[in-house]
Amino acid sequence: MNAPLSSTMLADTNGRAYGRKRGTPDDLLMQVGPGTPMGEYLRRFWHPVALSSDATSRPRKVRVMGEDLILFRDGKGRTGLLYPHCMHRGTSLYYGRVEDEGIRCCYHGWLFRVDGECLEQPCEPNGGARKELARQPWYPTQEKYGLVFAYMGPPDKQPQMPRFSHMDALAEGESYEVDNSGFGGYADFNAPSVVPCNWLQDYENVMDPYHVQVLHSTFSGVQFSEKFISMPKVEWSYTDHGVIYNAYRSLDNGGQLKRVNSVFMPNISAVPRVDASEGQAPGLGWYVPIDDHSHTTFWVSKVTEETRGQLYRGLAMHNGKYWSELTEEERQSFPGDAEAQMSQGTQPRHGEWHLAMSDRGVSMVQRMLKAELQKVQQGQDPIGVTFDPDATAIQVTSGNYYS
Ligand code: FES
Ligand SMILES: [Fe+2]
Incomplete structure (x- = not known):
């Protein structure tokens, strides 16, 4: 499942940078233009624009x-x-x-x-x-949820909009809140919603629960919740529509936090609340390629009058500043998702990576995407595409659950 650590780590040059192998991005995963395998696969779905x-x-x-x-x-x-x-x-x-x-x-x-x-x-x-x-x-x-969706694929393959079990019914007093201000720590209400890296860096990150313990909890302090300070035990698995993980953490009171997070092919997530509060994930996120080197995100959440505006804004602030207002030194002192992902490059040099056991979720997402785009190349319909308007909603179980 996981690639062994590559021999470049044990190179006979004693690991010096001189003469190192140059890794390139995996074009199959990175290229989204018309006619590319990933581009044609993604064009089989409705995307918020x-x-x-x-x-x-x-x-x-x-x-x-x-x-x-x-x-x-x-x-x-x-x-x-x-x-x-x-x-x-x-x-x-x-x-x-x-x-x-x-x-x-x-x-x-x-x-x-x-x-x-x-x-x-x-x-x-x-x-x-x-x-x-x-x-x-x-x-x-x-239009749905307050977003404009477009279908940019072959006309005879135009699917229905997918439905998600936790989204379509609004309870009394609930409404949808939408957001297009960039990802996690990059959310910035003063900056344009263009994230200068490939969409997959952001999407696969959802299946990387270990960075929550390091980047967001212990590296520079607690960015989300103190509950994430402890290292989780993680189980990943494939679902009918994507990849899911359960991350278990023991709590000081003897109890347990089970954090369930899931992604749906090709580019949708249902992320549980990052403040670790109990309950089902509040909504959905889409990671939409702008081109091969940048993307934007669309979030929709069910909110009440009391919770409107809270889901993203708190996250966006560090030291009382938006990301765009931080100094270079502040970004070095408490880096977030923006620093971690954008510094991988506008495309990661996959050939230089050394995937380890904790990257299993990232590998699973990449593997599933490749399998799905191959299906499209072979004339089959990928997972998540349905032509039946009465198709059952996709079951969403993401959430923070305490026991
Ligand atoms: S260029 Fe002539 S009408 Fe548009
Ligand atoms: Fe993150």
């Missing part, structure tokens, strides 16, 4: 899996996601005007509906006699 509140009458640039797109909301409330360059002569629809029926290019006024259909060509004789044949490249969108 923006907060619903970001889709307005002002065109907005979004970049997803290496593709630049324009997001808008037309006067009828429909969200649209179009290829930026107008099919006429390539002017960007970023400078377009959003109208009731769609978006109008600023150059010659061609008007496109959210599904790319061209409704008007005002400079053409008779308003464009052949405009029915014109189609601005587009992707379908839908």
Whole structure:
């Protein structure tokens, strides 16, 4: 399961840096553009691309899996996601005007509906006699939980949106809270939500329970909860939809904390509360590639009026500052997920890694992704794709449980 420590650790150069082997990233895992194996696999799923509140009458640039797109909301409330360059002569629809029926290019006024259909060509004789044949490249969108989701894959393979057992029913007084401010310690309400490293570094980190004991609990002090100071006993396993771990910790009072964390293929997590408070995970997170070297995260949680705004903001602060306000020295003194992951590089040099026993969850995630993208290459449907609108919801058991 785990690769043995590589011989580079025992090199005959006595481990000196001179002449060391240069490791490269694993392109199969890192590349997300159209036509790449991972890119085609990821394109079989709906992905959040923006907060619903970001889709307005002002065109907005979004970049997803290496593709630049324009997001808008037309006067009828429909969200649209179009290829930026107008099919006429390539002017960007970023400078377009959003109208009731769609978006109008600023150059010659061609008007496109959210599904790319061209409704008007005002400079053409008779308003464009052949405009029915014109189609601005587009992707379908839908909204859920306060997020705009897009499907960027083959039209005949468009799946249903997955459902999750802990999410869809709201109790009295509950609502959804959404967040797009970057990951863990990088969450920063003053900074753009672009995390400068590959999406997988962030996603696989969810299956790395040991870093919680070091990075977040003992290296520079308690970042999340004192309950995580003790080293856990961890069991990982595959599920029908991804990977799960149970991390057990003995408590001073003789009891036990069982922390269950899970990821769902291809890029979704249900992380239990990091303050270690009891109960089921509050929501879901998506790790969405911007391109091969950066990503963004979308979180949705069920909150009440009392808990709204608390889930992420507390986490974001160190010394009363947001991440972007920390000095270099402060970032060295109490590094968080941002420092740990971004300093791996915008892509890790996998060939230089020395995976150990505690990395089992990371290996499992990578192995499952590779198996799934291979399925897509062979013409099969990957795990997590369903075409049945009545399909059973994915069971989520993530949470902190005390006994
Ligand atoms: S370039 Fe868009 S209408 Fe001419
Ligand atoms: Fe972390």
